[in-house]
Amino acid sequence: MSVNRDFFAERDFNRDFQESGAPEGGWAQAARLPGAMVPTHCCFCGVQCGMFLRVRGGKVVGVEPRDFPHNRGSLCPKGVVAYQQVGHPQRLLHPMVRRGGKGGQLQRASWDEALGYVVDRWKGIQAEHGRDAVAVYGGSSMTNEKCYLVGKFARVGLRTRHVDYNGRLCMSSSASAYARAFGIDRSPLPMTDIPLARCILVVGSNIAECFPILTRWLWAARDRGARLIVVDPRETPTARTADLWLAPRPGTDVALLSAILRQVVHDGRVDEGYVRERTVGWEEARAAAEPFTPEEAERISGVPAARVVAAARLYGGADPSLILHARGIEHSTHGVDACLACINLALARGQVGKPGGGTTMLTGQGNGQGGREHGQKANQLPGYRHIDAPEDRRVVAEAWGIPEEELPGEGAAATEMVGLMEAGRIRSCLFMCSNPLVSLPDLAQVERALARLDPLVVVDFFLSETAERADVVLPGTVWCEDEGTTTNMEGRVLRVRSAAEPPGEARRDWEILCDLAARLGRGAWFPHRTARQIWDELRRVSRGGVADYSGITWERIDAEGGVFWPCPGEDHPGTPRLFTERFGHPDGRARFTPLTYLPPAEEPDGDFPFRLATGRTVYHYLSGTQTRRLEFLNSQAPEPWVEVHPRAAEGLGIRGGDRVRLTTRRGSMELEALVAPTVRPDTLFVPYHYGGAASVNRLTLPAVEPKVKIPEYKVCAARLDPLGASPRTDRGPRRNFTADTRPDMFPYASGEGRSAEEEEGKAY
Numbered sequence: 001m002s003v004n005r006d007f008f009a010e011r012d013f014n015r016d017f018q019e020s021g022a023p024e025g026g027w028a029q030a031a032r033l034p035g036a037m038v039p040t041h042c043c044f045c046g047v048q049c050g051m052f053l054r055v056r057g058g059k060v061v062g063v064e065p066r067d068f069p070h071n072r073g074s075l076c077p078k079g080v081v082a083y084q085q086v087g088h089p090q091r092l093l094h095p096m097v098r099r100g101g102k103g104g105q106l107q108r109a110s111w112d113e114a115l116g117y118v119v120d121r122w123k124g125i126q127a128e129h130g131r132d133a134v135a136v137y138g139g140s141s142m143t144n145e146k147c148y149l150v151g152k153f154a155r156v157g158l159r160t161r162h163v164d165y166n167g168r169l170c171m172s173s174s175a176s177a178y179a180r181a182f183g184i185d186r187s188p189l190p191m192t193d194i195p196l197a198r199c200i201l202v203v204g205s206n207i208a209e210c211f212p213i214l215t216r217w218l219w220a221a222r223d224r225g226a227r228l229i230v231v232d233p234r235e236t237p238t239a240r241t242a243d244l245w246l247a248p249r250p251g252t253d254v255a256l257l258s259a260i261l262r263q264v265v266h267d268g269r270v271d272e273g274y275v276r277e278r279t280v281g282w283e284e285a286r287a288a289a290e291p292f293t294p295e296e297a298e299r300i301s302g303v304p305a306a307r308v309v310a311a312a313r314l315y316g317g318a319d320p321s322l323i324l325h326a327r328g329i330e331h332s333t334h335g336v337d338a339c340l341a342c343i344n345l346a347l348a349r350g351q352v353g354k355p356g357g358g359t360t361m362l363t364g365q366g367n368g369q370g371g372r373e374h375g376q377k378a379n380q381l382p383g384y385r386h387i388d389a390p391e392d393r394r395v396v397a398e399a400w401g402i403p404e405e406e407l408p409g410e411g412a413a414a415t416e417m418v419g420l421m422e423a424g425r426i427r428s429c430l431f432m433c434s435n436p437l438v439s440l441p442d443l444a445q446v447e448r449a450l451a452r453l454d455p456l457v458v459v460d461f462f463l464s465e466t467a468e469r470a471d472v473v474l475p476g477t478v479w480c481e482d483e484g485t486t487t488n489m490e491g492r493v494l495r496v497r498s499a500a501e502p503p504g505e506a507r508r509d510w511e512i513l514c515d516l517a518a519r520l521g522r523g524a525w526f527p528h529r530t531a532r533q534i535w536d537e538l539r540r541v542s543r544g545g546v547a548d549y550s551g552i553t554w555e556r557i558d559a560e561g562g563v564f565w566p567c568p569g570e571d572h573p574g575t576p577r578l579f580t581e582r583f584g585h586p587d588g589r590a591r592f593t594p595l596t597y598l599p600p601a602e603e604p605d606g607d608f609p610f611r612l613a614t615g616r617t618v619y620h621y622l623s624g625t626q627t628r629r630l631e632f633l634n635s636q637a638p639e640p641w642v643e644v645h646p647r648a649a650e651g652l653g654i655r656g657g658d659r660v661r662l663t664t665r666r667g668s669m670e671l672e673a674l675v676a677p678t679v680r681p682d683t684l685f686v687p688y689h690y691g692g693a694a695s696v697n698r699l700t701l702p703a704v705e706p707k708v709k710i711p712e713y714k715v716c717a718a719r720l721d722p723l724g725a726s727p728r729t730d731r732g733p734r735r736n737f738t739a740d741t742r743p744d745m746f747p748y749a750s751g752e753g754r755s756a757e758e759e760e761g762k763a764y
Helices: 010-019 026-030 077-085 111-129 144-158 172-182 191-196 212-223 253-266 272-278 282-289 294-301 305-316 335-348 390-400 414-422 443-452 509-519 531-542 554-560 631-636 646-652
Strands: 036-041 050-056 059-065 096-099 105-108 134-138 163-165 199-203 227-231 244-246 321-325 358-361 428-432 456-460 472-475 484-487 492-496 610-615 641-644 659-664 667-675 683-687 716-724
Touching: 036 492, 050 077, 059 077, 077 631, 096 111, 111 134, 111 428, 111 472, 111 509, 134 144, 134 414, 144 163, 144 484, 144 509, 144 531, 163 414, 172 335, 172 358, 191 212, 191 321, 199 305, 199 335, 212 227, 227 305, 244 305, 253 282, 253 294, 253 305, 253 335, 272 335, 282 335, 294 305, 321 335, 335 358, 390 531, 414 443, 484 531, 492 554, 641 646, 641 659, 646 667, 646 716
Parallel strands: 134 163, 134 428, 199 227, 199 321, 227 244, 321 358, 428 456, 456 472, 610 683, 641 667
Antiparallel strands: 036 050, 050 059, 096 105, 096 472, 484 492, 610 716, 641 683, 659 667, 659 716
C-alpha cells in the first residue's frame, strides 16, 4: 500500500489540538469526528510500522500506511488488518468468574465481584503461604507504560518477587549477550543504517516472513552492491535471494560461527587496532575458536567446509559488514553463546559502532525492546537496573516511596514459574497479554501447573486458550484503545494513540492494575488517572539508569518522529547509534567471550531420527490469539503443517497433503505434510501459532538455557509417520506441495555431490 499524501500531516493536526487547548486525550476526541485519521503504530512485530487508523463515528474502520522512517509507507499483511480486532465480535466485553469450582462455567460478573473475589483470594493466600505464593506474568505486546506498571504492581502492590513476562521466550538470549558483551542491551544502530552495509550475514531469521517491511532495507543494501549470506536450516524466501546460503543442523550454530571466526583470523581479516584499543578478551576467544576448522564445522553442522570458507571470505572482505540475528539461534539451550558468537565475529572485524556495521537483534514482539527495560522482568527494575544491585535498589525504592527492604529480590523466570505452580509454591497468578497454553514448551506440564492455580486470573481482550482455563477473566483493551509508547527493535521510542474507546465494560489494562492495587490497600502508590501520568513517572524512575528515558516527552516523540534512548535530558538529541566511541562497560571496552560447542539437549536417535524446529509464518503472530481471529490471515494459514524434504518423504511413503503423525518423547499430533525441498532432509519444521491439539508446543521439550532460561524451541528429536492421503473433496483442489522439487538441494547432507571447486572453496 502507498501513502495518500492528500491527508493532513499528523504534526499539524497535533498542533491544532495543542493550540485549541484540547485536554489530554485529544486524539481520542478527534477519533469521534467524521473522517478522522489517527496516527499510531502497528501492534505486531518489533519494526512497529507507522500507520493511520481511519475512524468514523467513533469506530475504527480502516488503515492507511504512514511515511515513517522505518516503513516508508508500507505495511505487511498483518498490519493491514490489525485494526479489525477493535470491533471484532469475539471481543471480551465484561468480566467473568468461574462458578461451581474448577469444573464450573465462566459466567458474567460485575467488576466489583470479579476484582473483589481476586483480591480476597490473594490476601488469604499470601497470609497463609507468604507473599511469593502469588505471581504476575506479563507480556511485551503492551505499551511501556503498562509494562512498567506490571513490574511495579507485582513488587509494590502484591509485594511478591515472582514477576516475569513472555519476552523470556524470545529475547532473553540476545538481551543477555548484548549486556555481557557491550554493557547495554539494545540494537546498536537504526534500521536505516542497513543499506550502508557491504555484506549482511543473516543468522537464524526468516526476515521476509517475520519482518516483511525490514526486507526493504535488505534490498536497498543489495541495490548498492551488498552481498548477502543466510544461515538457516530452511531455504527461506530471504535465503533464496542470497549470494550464499548455509543450512546447518539445528542447534549447531556456535560451531559454525566459531569456524567462520577462525577462518577470518587465518585470512588476516582481524582489525587488530580496533581489537587492541576497544575490546578485552580477544586472545582467549581466538584460542577457543581455533579447534573449529572448516572440516570440524562440517562434521558438526553438516555445512560443507567449502561453504564455511566462502562465508568467512565474503564477510571478512566487506567493510562495513552487518550481522542480523533472531530466534533461529536464540531459541536454544546455547542461545546466549550463539549470540555471543555473532558478537565475537563482528568485534574481530572492528564493525560494532560503525554506520552500517556490527550486529543487530531482530525483535519479534511489538514492544519486545521496551517491555524488558522497565521492571516486569524477573531480575530488573525500571531503567534496566538490576534488582540485586544495592544502588539500583536504593534509587528505585526512593523513587517509589517505599523502604528499600520492602523491595523484593529476584524472582523466578517465566519458564521456572511453571514448576513452582505445579509444585504448589505459586498458588495464584495474574496473566496479562500472554497465552502460555500455546507459547510455553511441553504443554502437558503447563496444563497441570495452571490447573493447580486457584485463582488463575487472565487479563485479555479475546478468550485465549489460557483464558478458557481461568477462574477469573478480566476484559482488557487492544493497542489502539489506549495512549502510550512503545520502543521498537532499533531503540526508537514511539507514540501509540487512542483511536477508539474500550468496548462494553472492558477497561484499560493499567486501570485494572490500579484498581487491584487500591483494593489491596496499596492505592497510594498507584494514583494514576491517565497513561501520561504513568509515562512521566517512568521517565523519572528511569533517570540515571542504563535505559534512561528521562529526556523523552510525548511532545518530542510527536515532533521528532520518535526518540532513541538513552536520552538523559530534554535537550539531549537521543542516541540512534551506540558504541561509536565507547561501550557501556565502565572501562568503555567490549568483551569477547571464549566459546565451546555443546550439542542440543536432545538429539535424534533410531526411534526419533529427525530434528524438529518450530517458527513463524507471515500470516500469524506469536500464539495466534489475535491473528487467528482475523479472517484474511486465518484463511491463508488456518492450521499448522509439517515441512519435510522430498527425500525424507519418499522414504516414508508420504506425499504432499497427506495426513501424518508427528511424535516426540512428549506426545503426538496429526497434521498435513508439506513436502518441500527447502528444508534439510534431517529436519522437520512446524509453525507454532496454533492452540489446542494443533499446538506444536505439546511436543517441544522443556529444556532451557542455564542462565536466562529461554526454551529450546528450535530442536528436539522427532518421528514422522504416514496416516494416508487426506480426504479433501470438500476443501477444494489439493495443493501441489511437491512441485518444483529439487533432489539435489541438499546433496551435502549425505556428503555427496560437491564439485572440486566447492571443495576448494571457490564456488562462491
